[in-house]
Amino acid sequence: MDVTDRTVVSRGRSLGDRAAAQLRGDRDRVAAAQRLRPYRDGSGLDRLATLAAHLLGTSGSQVSLLGATQLVAAGTGAAAVGSTGPLEESLCTITATLPPGEALVVSDAAADERVNTLPPVRTGVVGAYLGTVLADAAGRPIGALCVFDPEPRPWAPSEIALLQQLAASVVTELELSTLVRQYEDDRVRWELATEAGEVGTFDWDLTTGQLIWDEQLITMFGYDADDFDQTIDAFNARLHPDDEAAVSEALQHAIDTCGDFDATYRVVRPDGETRWVHARGRALPDHQDSAVRLLGAAFDITGAREAATLVTRTLEAMPAGFYSLDREWRFTHVNAEAERLLQATRDELLGRVLWEAFPDALNSVFEASYREAVATGQPIAFDAYYPAPLDGWYELRAWPSPDGLSVYFLEVTERRRVQEQAERAAQRLAILASISADLAGGLDQHGAMAHLPELIVPALADFCIVTLVDPDGRPRDVGSWHRDPGKQALLERYTRVRLDAMPADSPAAVSLRTGRQNRCPGSVVIDMLAPGEARDLAAELAPREAIVLPMRGRNRTLGLLTVYFDAESPILAENVATAQEAADRAGMALDNGRLYSAQQQLAEGLQRSLLTDPPEPDHAEIAVRYLPAAEAARVGGDWYDAFMQPGGATMLVIGDVVGHDTEAAAAMGQLRGLLRGVATYSDAGPAEVLRGLDASMTTLQIPTLATAAVARFEQTAEEYRSGVTRMRWANAGHLPPLVIEPDGTVADLTEWTGDLLLGVDPGVRRRETVLPLRRGCTVLLYTDGLVERRDSDLDAGILRLREALMELSDLPLQELLDELLERLVQGRPEDDVALVAVRLHPQDGPRPAEAGPVRIPPTVPPDPALDPGFEQPAR
Known part of the structure; x- marks a missing residue:
């Protein structure tokens, strides 16, 4: 709904002034807004206002009641709760004049x-605003619920619909608050009526002899708080001598x-005045x-008989219904409020048996409770609840007496209606919150869709089916749930065959073509299906109505x-x-999942495009792995490389x-290319290559920091004949390589600390380390994502890696790397992981098949293993 297309601003008079004048002119509406002001504790409204801001992601929210002025009943952010202001200065005033539903x-x-x-707006508090009208049961606008941000932002149709749903809950909370205020007023009137009737109470402790009177009774007997000694003697001292025997006998x-x-x-009071008192009690x-x-x-009954006692007047003044029954369940007293609530006069009720006057009370909670x-x-x-003609809910208090039963009751139909409405609204919001939590709980969206029907049923429907459209455009039922466990298997079978039988x-x-909601009687759905199993199953499920809701x-x-x-379930519009x-x-x-997956695949493809396949020099098997972080954008700065130099x-x-991030990936591509160029052009050793890379980064003004380790494998003819290869390596702040000996032991190189990181000081002197390796050794270079954990230090991670390498040393190189990733990061690392490893197979036999075909650049001289007479110069 685009409200901006429906509102026209008149000239000469602001829209706020016009809206304020319109609201003030409606006296019934002003009275309704005043009546529904919150009672004392507004915590319910505060929670709804907070929920509105949270669900719509805004910095502020506000519940406004619009009477003669604006009252901010609840709110968050910049909303000044409890403040009032002119109607013409409020956006909520304009909101309240919109047609219903807008x-x-x-x-x-x-x-x-x-x-x-x-x-x-002028002060910058409101940069974007979304408001919906609050209307009472008669449809009169009483205020507005709104959310706002200081910065502009768009509003989605789903956000507008959600705010309108919350508005219904706000009205329910206001109505409930009004009823609470009314019931509190009734209670106060009851206390005042009791005081007006001058009824006193007593409590006689027969063990200690202490007799406690309230203020009314102390005054009734002519005492004051200081000279009443709280004993039965004080009572007897005021008792008329002629009544003492009868009262003592009754006690x-x-x-x-x-x-x-x-x-x-x-x-007999101290001043000689005699008063008549009627007392009732229980031991x-x-x-x-x-x-x-x-x-x-x-209570004092002086000067009046039973029909005109103060108690009777108190009962008549009570704002609650009261009636008494004798031991035969006949009405003996009915007050005025009871006449109204029971829809019968005293003349019609007095002397009649309760069960005859109200036959639906038999065999009900009324009869059971009264008899109990x-x-x-x-x-x-x-x-x-009592059915028609009363058709209402009642709150009852019944207490037995020597004469029968006395009953005090209030009609609470409206309170029950508001409470049930509030409970239903809370249940619906809880369902939406559970669905949102399910959908946000992980990347397995299809699993969440399969669980969705269990959240919908039975709160919103009797049974439910979720259908998803596959990438090829074909619909597929992925989840279902029935409120009757006995029909769950039947429903699951129906979901497997129904789509193929649908026209x-x-x-x-x-609905799939148009994206619109579709309602259809159940009988029509059954008739549409082609004859066969699907139609038979649908007939057995027997829905009264089906509503198709597009996702x-x-x-x-x-x-x-x-x-x-x-057939027996109501279809509520709010459900x-x-x-x-x-x-x-x-x-x-x-x-969102589809977009994330597409972005993820694109980013990972870009990352992998920067990491090329390794060469395949004779008798040297090279394997590489790259595994992006499970919770990142799947691009980063980790890289591996393997190539041959001209020598x-x-x-x-x-x-x-x-x-x-993508900037790190871009920087990685630059550094990798620079390092390759320096190494392949200069044919230099690792330290010189790192020095040249550092100098190039400074010259090209590449503002980044990086770690790197470079290992070069060299061999002279003599070393070839003795089965030895030299590893010459240099380290710019990176983790040291690990060497697996032919016997499965792992050499400890952790004491070889690295030099300064790349990008810090281009003039730093780089060091080299030379390690002779027997043929059959395996060398592993890796990034920190393989060993670092949030819950442990780096040394513990390297120790885990060394132990895993010793256990896996006899595996083929490719399998070793795969198993290593599974053991240490379970295929889902917290950080990117890059690995490059070389296995130096013995050169006294043919090249192993697992090393692959020989693949070396044409500019590189032959390997000594291919030409034993060739003398490669030592490096």
């Missing part, structure tokens, strides 16, 4: 004439039976069924998410929208340019 989409606020005059009976106390008596037993406490309440309270003598609390105009085929990438449809609903969001996220993940010597090179 959003205010601003990619570049400074360039957008609708908003660029508003203070948040003793309650104590002896652990039963109820019920008495009406007179109190509480210990584990041996002996009374240890007597709890109760008392009467049987146990304990209060009970529960929530329950070209099937809903799935149409859209950037410019094409990459797959389908098809959700199915059984379908959530499933489509899941499909969109899966499509983008697939597209006939073979030279091996290993190097590592500092860095792990």
Whole structure:
């Protein structure tokens, strides 16, 4: 949706002023916004605002309520929570005047004439803005949910849809907060009514004799807090002498039976005034069924009879329903609020049996709970639904009395509706979060797609199938899940045969071509299938409706998410929208994976193109390996090289340019080419080659650092006859080579430290080391990615390498390198790995087959092994 195409800015009056005037003119809307202001703790709104900023990747978010002014109810970033401001200075005011279902989409606020005059844009707080309207149950706009960044940015359709889904959760949270405030007000009114009725409470500890009265009762008996000594004697001192025997008998009976106390008596106050008091209480037993406490309440009934007592007036004033039942379950009292909630008058209810007046209460939680309270003598609390004509949810508190049962209840239908809506919204967001975590958890996108149906079912649908489009354009079902475990095997069989049985105009085929959502009755899907196994299986699955949701990438449809609903399941619009969001996220993940794979292959191909095949001098077998890092861009600065110099010597090179990116790869290509040129033109030894490379880097102004080790293998005719080859090598800050002797031992060359890195000082003096090698030796040069680990030091890595080489020394050279990579990095190194190795086969026999054919440049003189009379000069 492109909001910019729908909004026209009038001349002479800013869009913000016009929007503010429009909102202020709607008094019902202003009242609705005021009513839905959050109650006390706004943590629920804060979490939703934070979630909006997190999911859309913005620096700020805001929940605004638009009454006569703007109130920032929640937010992150630059949003000043709790602040108010003029409507005409807010982008949210413009958002709230948009038609339902639209959003205010601003990619570049400074360039957008609708908003660029508003203070948040002029001050640089808002550079990009996305907002959607918050509407109450009547459809009136009460505010806006928005996200924003200080810098311009585009907004994707999926981001707009996600913000609109979050807006529904924000409205739900506001409605729930309003209900909490209403219930808190009701509770306060109940306390005030109790105080107005002047009901006092008492607690008599029969073990210690302490008698505790509340302030109401102390005042009722004419005491004050200082002269009431908290004993039964204080009670008896105020009791009228004519009532003392009856009250004492009632108290003793309650104590002896652990039963109820019920008495009406007179109190003689110090000023001589006599007051009538009615008291009720109950004796509480210990584990041996002996009374240890007597709890109760008392109220002054002077000057009135039972029908006009303060308790009755209190019950009538309560904002909650109240009724009492006798021991035969007949109504004995019904207050005004109970008449309204039960939809019946007192005249219709008093004297009637509860089960006859409300027959649906029989064999339900109402009957079970009421009978339990009467049987146990304990209060009970529960929530329950009563069907039509009441058709509502109720919160009930029932407590037994000597006369029967008293019930206090509230209708909580709206609260239940809001809570269930909030739970469903939270469940949908949790599903999307799980899907995002699955898709971001690894590079195996097809595995994540196969698991996707298990996240969709049963929360959003009864069963589900995921289809992916192969690189050749053919659709293929890769995953499915059914809420009924008994039908899972049936569904899996259906996914194996259904695509071949579908016609070209099937809903799935149409969605793949058009990239649009497609809904179809289940019977139509079955009839479309060609007669055979697929149709029979579909008929057995028996979906009521199928909805095909495309998995859209950037410019094409990459797959389908098809959700199915059984006959008894409702199809909720919010569930379908959530499933489509899941499909969109899966499509983008697939597209990102495709782009990553293409980039990965291109980068690796470029890297390998810079690393050429080694030569094949006689009786010297050379093997190379390059393995890019598993978590990098798959290009870097590691390189190997092997070539022959004009004088006939073979030279091996290993190097590592500092860095792990395309710049390092480019620098590596330059250094490798320079080193080759210096070595092949000058026919110089390793130290001179490194010195020449360092000088060339300075002259050509190549701003990089690198390590390198160069080994040259030389042999005179005499050395040839004695079966010895000399290795002359120089090291510019690189790891030393490892030599495997013919008997499998590995020479320790770690004490041969390297010289300064390349690119630091071109005038540094380079050193050479000469090592005579018997024919049959193997020499390995490697980069640090083979031995370095985040959890161990370099020395431990080199030790692991030496141990592996000793165990693998009898393998052919190519197999040795492959097994080495598998053992040390499991084929997925943390850093790039380059290897070059040479095995000096004995020269007293034919060239081994595993060394390959002789392949040397035409300018290189023959090897002594080919012409024993040839005398190669020593180097």
